[in-house]
Amino acid sequence: MKKVGVAILGLGVVGGGTYRILTEHREFYKTTQAVDVNVECVLEPNRDRLQELGVPDAIVAHNIAEVACNPDVNIVVECIGGVEAARDYVLDVLYGGKTVVTSNKELIAKYYHELERAAKRHNAGLYFEASCVGGVPIIRTLLDGVHSNKILSMMGIINGTTNYILTKMTEEGTSYEAALAEAQRLGYAEADPDADVEGFDAAYKLSVLSSLAFHTKIPYTKVLREGITGVTAEDIARGNALGYRLKLLAIAKQSDEGIEVRVHPAFVKKEHPLASVSGCNNAVFLSGDSVGDLMLYGKGAGDLPTGSAIVSDILYASTRTEPRYSTFKNNANPEKDVKFLTDFASAYYMRLTVNDKTGVLSKIAAIFGKNNISILELLQTPESDKATLVIVTHETHEQAIKNAVAKLNGSEIAKVETVLRVVS
Amino acid sequence: MKKVGVAILGLGVVGGGTYRILTEHREFYKTTQAVDVNVECVLEPNRDRLQELGVPDAIVAHNIAEVACNPDVNIVVECIGGVEAARDYVLDVLYGGKTVVTSNKELIAKYYHELERAAKRHNAGLYFEASCVGGVPIIRTLLDGVHSNKILSMMGIINGTTNYILTKMTEEGTSYEAALAEAQRLGYAEADPDADVEGFDAAYKLSVLSSLAFHTKIPYTKVLREGITGVTAEDIARGNALGYRLKLLAIAKQSDEGIEVRVHPAFVKKEHPLASVSGCNNAVFLSGDSVGDLMLYGKGAGDLPTGSAIVSDILYASTRTEPRYSTFKNNANPEKDVKFLTDFASAYYMRLTVNDKTGVLSKIAAIFGKNNISILELLQTPESDKATLVIVTHETHEQAIKNAVAKLNGSEIAKVETVLRVVS
Numbered sequence: 144m145k146k147v148g149v150a151i152l153g154l155g156v157v158g159g160g161t162y163r164i165l166t167e168h169r170e171f172y173k174t175t176q177a178v179d180v181n182v183e184c185v186l187e188p189n190r191d192r193l194q195e196l197g198v199p200d201a202i203v204a205h206n207i208a209e210v211a212c213n214p215d216v217n218i219v220v221e222c223i224g225g226v227e228a229a230r231d232y233v234l235d236v237l238y239g240g241k242t243v244v245t246s247n248k249e250l251i252a253k254y255y256h257e258l259e260r261a262a263k264r265h266n267a268g269l270y271f272e273a274s275c276v277g278g279v280p281i282i283r284t285l286l287d288g289v290h291s292n293k294i295l296s297m298m299g300i301i302n303g304t305t306n307y308i309l310t311k312m313t314e315e316g317t318s319y320e321a322a323l324a325e326a327q328r329l330g331y332a333e334a335d336p337d338a339d340v341e342g343f344d345a346a347y348k349l350s351v352l353s354s355l356a357f358h359t360k361i362p363y364t365k366v367l368r369e370g371i372t373g374v375t376a377e378d379i380a381r382g383n384a385l386g387y388r389l390k391l392l393a394i395a396k397q398s399d400e401g402i403e404v405r406v407h408p409a410f411v412k413k414e415h416p417l418a419s420v421s422g423c424n425n426a427v428f429l430s431g432d433s434v435g436d437l438m439l440y441g442k443g444a445g446d447l448p449t450g451s452a453i454v455s456d457i458l459y460a461s462t463r464t465e466p467r468y469s470t471f472k473n474n475a476n477p478e479k480d481v482k483f484l485t486d487f488a489s490a491y492y493m494r495l496t497v498n499d500k501t502g503v504l505s506k507i508a509a510i511f512g513k514n515n516i517s518i519l520e521l522l523q524t525p526e527s528d529k530a531t532l533v534i535v536t537h538e539t540h541e542q543a544i545k546n547a548v549a550k551l552n553g554s555e556i557a558k559v560e561t562v563l564r565v566v567s
Numbered sequence: 568m569k570k571v572g573v574a575i576l577g578l579g580v581v582g583g584g585t586y587r588i589l590t591e592h593r594e595f596y597k598t599t600q601a602v603d604v605n606v607e608c609v610l611e612p613n614r615d616r617l618q619e620l621g622v623p624d625a626i627v628a629h630n631i632a633e634v635a636c637n638p639d640v641n642i643v644v645e646c647i648g649g650v651e652a653a654r655d656y657v658l659d660v661l662y663g664g665k666t667v668v669t670s671n672k673e674l675i676a677k678y679y680h681e682l683e684r685a686a687k688r689h690n691a692g693l694y695f696e697a698s699c700v701g702g703v704p705i706i707r708t709l710l711d712g713v714h715s716n717k718i719l720s721m722m723g724i725i726n727g728t729t730n731y732i733l734t735k736m737t738e739e740g741t742s743y744e745a746a747l748a749e750a751q752r753l754g755y756a757e758a759d760p761d762a763d764v765e766g767f768d769a770a771y772k773l774s775v776l777s778s779l780a781f782h783t784k785i786p787y788t789k790v791l792r793e794g795i796t797g798v799t800a801e802d803i804a805r806g807n808a809l810g811y812r813l814k815l816l817a818i819a820k821q822s823d824e825g826i827e828v829r830v831h832p833a834f835v836k837k838e839h840p841l842a843s844v845s846g847c848n849n850a851v852f853l854s855g856d857s858v859g860d861l862m863l864y865g866k867g868a869g870d871l872p873t874g875s876a877i878v879s880d881i882l883y884a885s886t887r888t889e890p891r892y893s894t895f896k897n898n899a900n901p902e903k904d905v906k907f908l909t910d911f912a913s914a915y916y917m918r919l920t921v922n923d924k925t926g927v928l929s930k931i932a933a934i935f936g937k938n939n940i941s942i943l944e945l946l947q948t949p950e951s952d953k954a955t956l957v958i959v960t961h962e963t964h965e966q967a968i969k970n971a972v973a974k975l976n977g978s979e980i981a982k983v984e985t986v987l988r989v990v991s
Contacts, residue, residue: 160857164715164857168715168717171717174782175714175782176714272712278713278855278857278858278859278861279861280708280711280712280713283707283708283711283712284704284707284708284712287704287707287711287879287883288696288704288707288708288879289702289704289875289879290599290600290879290882291588291592291874291875291876291877291878291879291881291882292875293592293595358598358599416843416864419840419843431702431875432871433584433588433702433871433872433874433875433878434702434865434866434871434872434875434876435702435865435866435869435871435872436865436866437702437703437863437864437865437866438862438863438864438865439861439862439863439864440840440861440862440863440864441858441859441860441861441862442858442859442860442861445859447856447857447858447859448857448858448859450715450857451713451715451716451855451857451858452715452858453715454715454857455711455712455713455714455715457715458714458715459711459714463887
């Protein structure tokens with residue numbers, strides 16, 4: 144039986160889950176995959192953590208060279224997180240001809256091409272299913288399941304932390320600050336939550352997924368990125384009343400005009416399959432030219448779900464003699480030819496405070512009309528001497544909305560409190 | 568660039584979709600997959616169909632030998648349907664060392680092992696993603712996406728025809744007969760609808776999927792199979808009123824006690840992700856020991872969705888030098904050791920007609936109590952001298968329900984009109 148030696152760099156949440164899955168399933172993989180996968184060594188300085196996981200002293204390495212030079216190690220799992228150190232470590236082991244499996248979305252989004260070159264030069268594999276959407280095999284699906292399709296669009300909830308916060312705000316009417324504090328208490332959000340709540344995490348993942356889907360390089364810097372820190376319980380409640388749920392969506396679309404990639408909060412109709420993806424769950428909704436609509440739904444984070452993706456990559460690599468690159472290899476659209484769209488089409492939700500005087504509504508309507516924005520729904524509620532006006536538009540263009548907002552805020556009649564996109 | 572020649576046997580719905588995808592995407596696959604896939608020949612006697620698809624005369628073969636002996640053909644797509652002729656054709660081309668891609672679930676459910684032996688002997692590949700759940704890459708997911716997991720259970724809506732019929736009955740209150748006639752008019756159901764409505768199609772698919780999920784052979788004859796021909800609009804409406812939707816479910820579970828595999832109509836809570844899978848859509852809900860819950864949702868049939876699965880298999884086979892078997896190869900649980908359970912746990916919906924007399928309800932309750940069945944919900948509605956009683960039980964055992972039904976029907980007090988399983 145084929146023997147495969149694995150090293151794990153970093154035994155935090157994901158590294159620890161990977162260790163547990165590999166050690167508990169060793170016999171299972173012998174019978175079902177005809178491969179004996181053994182954890183040959185780990186690199187983890189925290190002795191308490193090593194003890195907690197029951198890691199034998201004999202397999203604890205002291206530095207990366209010990210791992211890179213270990214002839215019994217074929218595959219190295221990178222779970223140390225961060226970027227610069229991880230990059231150095233990964234390059235070290237690729238130079239040694241060892242296959243790398245990583246869950247590090249920032250590393251892949253920033254340095255994939257450099258890592259792939261190193262991997263190919265040394266005939267090593269490079270796998271990163273676990274970097275996007277936890278246990279959901281979205282990368283395998285893009286590469287080996289729907290690669291017969293031109294992917295037209297992709298829309299997903301790909302960050303569990305923000306989805307937890309927005310779900311809590313929706314279901315319990317809590318403020319953003321209270322929901323964030325609760326997420327931190329439960330370990331769903333970091334002490335410094337910016338990577339999640341400002342949309343960086345989702346932007347890295349969207350860069351990776353859209354690059355694979357569209358067969359080109361989509362730098363994360365090209366992703367329009369807006370986080371959820373400005374979201375209010377009031378807007379969530381007003382949207383709910385109109386039949387919408389607020390989600391942090393990652394959206395990628397490809398058309399003859401170009402490519403649009405964006406991460407921002409958006410309302411979706413409550414009947415949409417993504418509306419019911421709640422808490423820490425994730426989902427990706429794809430549209431292909433042959434397969435039509437396809438949705439994958441599952442756990443987007445956690446030790447065992449993300450470990451499941453890592454170990455699936457390990458088994459995939461272990462049972463093949465040729466290294467496969469989860470790859471952006473054949474640039475159907477070389478980056479230089481890609482046109483990134485910034486003025487995309489969307490519907491919009493707007494909340495305005497208006498002076499409750501005769502004729503104000505007709506003036507507001509006129510501003511919308513002049514910008515060719517047509518109104519789908521309108522709800523006015525009185526509040527002492529002012530009124531709150533909630534407007535949902537038909538599909539229009541980002542630039543038209545920006546023009547209308549500038550015009551409204553420049554007038555005496557209304558103040559635009561919130562603008563949120565609406566996805567149909 | 569690597570060149571791959573494809574032959575298509577049968578240009579019906581799926582074969583035609585495959586032809587269209589391959590011819591329209593040839594340049595796309597050159598740039599994105601670095602492979603030139605060309606349709607070298609087709610076997611289709613219907614000249615009108617050949618003309619409709621614009622197939623050049625030069626590539627029309629006249630018999631299977633012409634295909635099997637064509638040195639430019641590397642991969643043969645079997646879309647002729649049926650079983651015996653398809654088996655002969657597939658064996659012919661496998662003997663010629665050509666890889667086979669098929670959408671034929673009945674063929675795979677009945678003859679997989681014979682075909683796999685032939686494939687291996689001649690170093691040919693054997694792929695059948697398109698045989699289950701149309702364009703949804705469920706087989707790729709089981710084999711290459713979640714193979715790190717012990718799969719605990721699988722529950723799916725895997726037949727589009729019956730889902731269309733049940734959706735129509737649910738949404739419009741139509742009878743089974745009227746919904747079937749409409750499905751036939753729209754081409755969603757065959758003139759002889761038995762394969763779908765009696766659950767054979769779903770049972771073949773469940774045999775294939777559960778064999779892959781549980782790493783053993785699950786013969787389709789072991790699948791408990793009940794169709795939807797006995798389903799009434801009345802029960803659907805009464806279930807709806809209690810918050811349930813009726814679906815034809817395919818269920819497979821594995822535990823220390825054994826394996827249960829069954830296809831039957833069942834009520835699911837309307838909040839369950841499967842409840843909102845309507846019309847011709849399909850979905851599979853998996854539970855793995857590491858990944859947790861995972862759902863795949865998409866189009867379960869149709870020319871292009873199913874063609875998408877076939878062409879994805881073609882590309883998968885084309886870009887690898889070793890043939891991969893979508894395989895039951897390593898029998899962790901050799902068939903002889905598999906214990907198939909028939910007395911499984913479930914909740915139940917029952918509709919009874921009762922004589923509306925004092926004390927009847929307590930007698931009925933006593934019969935349930937004696938069989939250790941506890942009642943979750945009960946709804947009695949009067950109808951002239953009789954009454955209709957709808958009961959939903961807590962989880963109990965199939966055998967307990969059978970005993971209670973026999974006792975009730977043997978009594979003077981009630982007649983059991985319907986028993987349906989309820990999945991939580």
